[in-house]
Amino acid sequence: MDKVSENPLKNRNVKYLLVAAALYVTMYITANMMSVRIFKVGSLFCVDAGTLVFPFIYVIGDAINELWGLKVSRHVIITAFICNVLFVGLCCVAIILPHPEYMDSTAEAYEAVFGFAPRIVLGSITGFLIGALLNAQIFNMIRRLTNGKHLWLRAITSSVTGLLFDTIPFALVAFAGIVTWHDIVLIVAVNFIAKTVIEIGVGTPMVYLIVKKIKRRVV
Secondary structure, eight states, X not given: OXXXXXXXXXXXXXXHHHHHHHHHHHHHHHHHHHTTOEEEETTTEEEETHHHHHHHHHXXXXXXXXXXXXXXXXXXXXXXXXXXXXXXXXXXXHHHSOXXXXXXXXXXXXXXXXXXXXXXXXXXXXXXXXXXXXXXXXXXXXXXXXXXXXXXXXXXXXXXXXXXXXXXHHHHHHHXXXXXXXXXXXXXXXXXXXXXXXXXXXXXXXXXXXXXXXXXXXX
């Protein structure tokens, strides 16, 4: 049998892609976990902590699309989706496992954090899949139209569009029929504005930095 003559990880292109994909999946699962924690913004409204992390998923996604193309970007998105479904499913299995009486408080705390409401989970994964795939498609389309120029334009346009179409399905699936339409609109508006501000103010400069650093090492 022929032996592999070279370690694939010696290829810097592959190495950086693996790191980027791992970060993408980790950030997505982390954002969903942080969503359990709600914090106040002034005295007007509340936002889930996952909002602080979610725009950076799009940052990494845009960097992957810019460096490795739309096909690879889609594969990473689907992988993140499957990993999150697997994570949620295994956490739910752990909840129903029997536990000793002296671990009641620990079991209750675990269920409070990992006991995902079915509609919240469905809304989250539906919104992510729609938003992330749309973000990747628009990013690639604008890159073709601008002949690879104006990274800032495709990063902001694609991410803001993706965030909008992530937030709306999530709110509708998770809360329609449970809370008033006024509150649903408020949830969408607050989350979208917060994510957009983070994306434009912090995310886009990060895309430039990541792409520049990696291109310098792999090209």
